[in-house]
């Protein structure tokens with residue numbers, strides 16, 4: 001029979017009432033010195049945390065499941081629950097149990113979810129922890145990213161593809177959206193994210209604007225440059241709502257909204273970010289470009305470098321500014337060393353100040369903030385002497401916040417404890433009352449000694465001593481020998497085998513003073529520390545600016561160090577469309593080569609000397625993919641403002657880098673690999689321009705040879721024959737039949753990667769050379785991989801047979817005979833003798849342009865179109 005409410009204990013009734021408000025969270029319910037979980041939460045906690053599941057009586061007739069842990073282990077266990085994908089509500093006692101009769105008031109003080117985490121244990125210091133919100137508008141999608149631990153708040157809007165790329169780049173720990181858009185979200189972005197849905201009404205312009213204006217305390221959002229970005233603003237509003245919903249009312253460190261626009265950055269879609277292994281490697285613990293380039297020394301720098309990597313610039317001036325600064329740092333090696341030294345001594349300024357409004361900053365961290373501000377002071381002095389424009393401008397952003405720096409140094413002890421309630425945080429001379437109490441606490445002990453001496457003399461008990469225990473505090477101890485000398489005024493408290501213990505009114509008076517003073521000291525120190533935090537509050541914004549400037553400085557110093565260490569050179573960014581890399585290397589492979597082995601450098605030119613598309617052939621493992629990717633990586637690094645692994649590089653400003661890798665490298669759950677490949681390729685075709693770099697690696701290999709060749713062929717033709725654009729294209733393939741394209745299209749050029757055959761083996765020379773290669777050397781690779789000799793022999797026989805019967809005759813011949821699309825057009829329309837051409841000419845001749853209305857013009861155009869079709 002169901003248990004009636006009245007039979008449950010008051011504690012469980014209170015738990016139930018709170019749990020009802022947070023049904024989808026694991027509720028950590030503070031009971032005395034423990035956090036307890038009950039019922040289904042206890043089962044989860046016990047499983048995830050490995051703690052014992054027990055039962056607790058609940059009223060007269062039943063038991064509930066229970067699992068708990070000591071309150072001081074909260075950080076550790078909370079971290080584990082959230083990492084395991086749970087939302088956790090921390091429910092604390094809101095009253096001091098000593099002062100309350102009956103059940104204490106309890107309430108949720110914080111809700112922790114993967115995207116809303118401020119605890120150091122939950123955060124990785126070199127990565128942001130973003131909470132994203134997505135809102136699908138009628139034809140535009142808005143998105144916002146907020147990192148509560150650093151205060152960054154970024155919004156953007158655009159196509160779903162753009163939002164997808166942003167999601168891939170920012171990699172939010174949690175994404176929220178409207179409940180009704182759940183299906184839409186899944187269909188568009190898949191199940192890659194930890195998600196949570198909110199009520200529909202939260203996703204409206206009016207509500208979003210209201211909550212944002214209230215938060216920023218402004219009359220409009222114009223100042224943030226986000227005017228008109230309705231869907232993104234809705235997403236931002238939902239983010240703030242979610243923070244309030246999860247009990248995060250103090251968000252003063254979120255000081256601005258930043259927008260990012262597609263046009264400001266070199267665009268790479270998520271496949272490109274993945275294919276180029278910028279942030280993640282395809283193999284476990286493999287190298288990535290990030291790992292190679294990240295020699296930053298501050299957490300802010302490390303986080304910014306990631307951002308620069310996925311959002312390279314697209315304007316010459318700011319790129320050159322970064323390059324100039326890197327060059328400056330290389331030249332001024334001593335200054336760079338000193339600056340790096342100061343950066344190393346700086347704490348995570350962004351995360352330190354973010355803890356101020358949340359009241360999560362501890363005394364030791366406050367001291368760390370002060371020492372970091374001292375570094376700002378030192379860096380400011382150094383930069384003010386430089387003659388580099390960028391650094392001078394950066395210097396203007398620096399502000400050592402002298403008032404709070406001095407306040408902290410004057411008020412906080414040099415090595416304060418982590419916990420304020422341990423005392424010993426505030427210095428002498430800050431507060432008279434505190435000093436007096438401290439005097440009493442220490443002097444009180446001297447008084448006790450004086451009492452001991454005085455009483456000893458008065459009573460003639462030489463061995464009299466004063467001691468302390470928890471039961472009755474300070475007492476006088478008299479051995480049995482002197483028992484009879486004890487005055488009547490003393491009160492006996494305890495009799496031991498060979499001694500007796502007494503208290504006196506005077507002793508109690510001092511005892512009260514001492515313990516009272518110690519309690520008061522802790523309360524006062526806590527209050528003074530709180531006041532100090534309140535005084536820090538107005539400085540959050542300048543400290544955040546320091547953090548941003550230091551992050552930039554850190555990245556540029558890191559680029560300079562990389563350039564020296566890895567022998568990178570300054571690229572020249574031009575406004576043209578050409579790409580000319582001399583002796584380029586792959587930064588990641590190069591770094592992974594065994595000592596003594598040198599990377600074989602190669603030149604690549606595109607859109608130069610009529611060379612728009614390179615068809616690259618060569619044996620397996622010869623280095624085709626490496627060459628393709630290094631071209632993309634060098635282009636990308638140049639747009640980040642980094643020096644590049646080449647002896648020289650002239651790089652036309654690039655708007656997009658696309659890479660597509662043959663399907664079998666790219667397995668993705670469920671869909672046919674060939675289908676995936678085609679989808680990916682289709683998304684390239686529509687948006688490329690002459691400023692784009694297209695890297696195609698073995699496209700078409702996921703299907704039959706004929707299909708593969710035909711698709712690859714037509715893609716190359718399409719890229720070649722685009723009317724207004726000439727995207728720079730590198731196409732690696734095993735289909736040497738594609739070399740025929742060079743003969744039919746003027747801007748297609750064949751190259752191959754050289755090797756030497758020695759007996760039955762290939763020696764990879766890895767040098768790029770003009771002309772196509774005639775064979776793929778798959779069988780050689782199979783031999784190198786250790787396949788049985790008889791199998792290899794048979795494969796050679798089959799190959800010889802096929803080549804004789806097939807490729808060399810029919811396929812090869814047929815390929816030579818493929819008509820180009822231009823030829824077809826000429827035959828059909830632009831042949832001056834064709835009927836269609838004559839008809840079009842007559843029609844145009846009859847038009848009087850001066851009297852034609854726009855609508856008539858459109859009709860004529862439509863008629864002409866019809867004639868062509």
Ligand SMILES: Nc1ncnc2c1ncn2[C@@H]1O[C@H](COP(=O)(O)OP(=O)(O)OP(=O)(O)O)[C@@H](O)[C@H]1O
Nearest residue numbers: 589598599600619620621622623624625626627766
């Ligand atoms: N220029 C180079 N210098 C030194 N080592 C290189 C160079 N290029 C490639 N390599 C090495 O050769 C390996 C194979 O290169 P890569 O994957 O580019 O070959 P591939 O021709 O694309 O092969 P496949 O056709 O089988 O995909 C790389 O992992 C790298 O270790």
